[in-house]
Amino acid sequence: MQSTQSRERIVVGISGASGAVIGVRLLAALGRLGTVETHLIVSPSGAITAAQELGLTRSDLDGLADVVHNVRDIGAAVASGSFVTAGMVIAPCSMKTLASVANGFADNLLTRAADVMLKERRRLVLVARETPLNLAHLRNMTLATEMGAIVMPPVPAFYAHPQTVDDIVDHTVGRIMDLFGIEHREIARRWSGLASEFNRRENDEGDDAHAAATRGQGAMN
Numbered sequence: 104m105q106s107t108q109s110r111e112r113i114v115v116g117i118s119g120a121s122g123a124v125i126g127v128r129l130l131a132a133l134g135r136l137g138t139v140e141t142h143l144i145v146s147p148s149g150a151i152t153a154a155q156e157l158g159l160t161r162s163d164l165d166g167l168a169d170v171v172h173n174v175r176d177i178g179a180a181v182a183s184g185s186f187v188t189a190g191m192v193i194a195p196c197s198m199k200t201l202a203s204v205a206n207g208f209a210d211n212l213l214t215r216a217a218d219v220m221l222k223e224r225r226r227l228v229l230v231a232r233e234t235p236l237n238l239a240h241l242r243n244m245t246l247a248t249e250m251g252a253i254v255m256p257p258v259p260a261f262y263a264h265p266q267t268v269d270d271i272v273d274h275t276v277g278r279i280m281d282l283f284g285i286e287h288r289e290i291a292r293r294w295s296g297l298a299s300e301f302n303r304r305e306n307d308e309g310d311d312a313h314a315a316a317t318r319g320q321g322a323m324n
Contacts, residue, residue: 109140111138111139111189112140112141112188112189113189113190114181114191115130115133115143115144115192115194116145116146116149116191116192116213116216116217117143117144117145117153117195118148118196119146119147119148119149119197119200120195120197120198120232121195122156122195122232123152123156123157123159124156124157124272125195125230125232125279126149126194127167128273130143132287132290133280133285134168139189140169141167141169142168142181143168143171144172144174144212146174146200147174172212173212174211174212175211177215179212181216182216184222188225189226190225190226190227191216191217191225191226192227192279192282193213193229194228195230195232196229198233198240200213200214201229201231201240201247204217204218204221204227204247204252205246205250220252221252224251226253226282226283227247227251227253228253228283229252229255230256230275230279231244231255253282255278257272257275273290276290277290
């Protein structure tokens with residue numbers, strides 16, 4: 104698919120760490136909005152992980168993006184700073200990819216595009232997926248942060264009372280979109296303050312109790 108050059112561009116990278124669903128759901132959300140032109144780069148390990156975790160083929164992944172780039176194509180548009188984008192997110196970001204970004208080792212298009220974001224002072228979000236972390240991981244996160252990247256581990260927001268894995272993933276996707284200033288009302292519920300949260304829970308519990316009573320009356324009739 105050809106680039107329209109009429110929308111803001113965001114580069115989405117998917118590396119080989121567990122959590123391919125984050126990148127996939129992000130692409131789907133951006134696609135539904137239609138206000139952002141997505142440029143996808145998938146590493147070989149990222150494609151394998153997406154197949155294993157989600158049952159997606161490479162064609163399935165490619166179909167989620169507006170423009171797809173081969174990870175080996177160092178001459179692609181996104182390899183140049185003159186190709187203007189709003190930034191890049193690597194979701195998930197493996198520790199290998201993090202190490203490459205943090206140490207300027209741009210050996211493929213994924214890491215080259217990330218390097219471009221840093222040198223052009225554009226937004227770079229690294230959804231680092233690993234636990235526990237060793238000292239090399241922590242130091243690479245520090246290096247990447249010092250160079251201007253945002254390291255964003257996909258930490259569950261338990262205050263939002265997630266009911267499913269999808270809820271947890273959607274919250275992470277929403278937080279990524281926040282970092283790019285993209286509105287996402289339908290994706291994740293926002294925190295409205297402790298008092299509001301308690302009131303909401305009381306109302307929800309009241310509604311549940313009323314529904315249970317109504318069902319009970321119906322069973323007796």
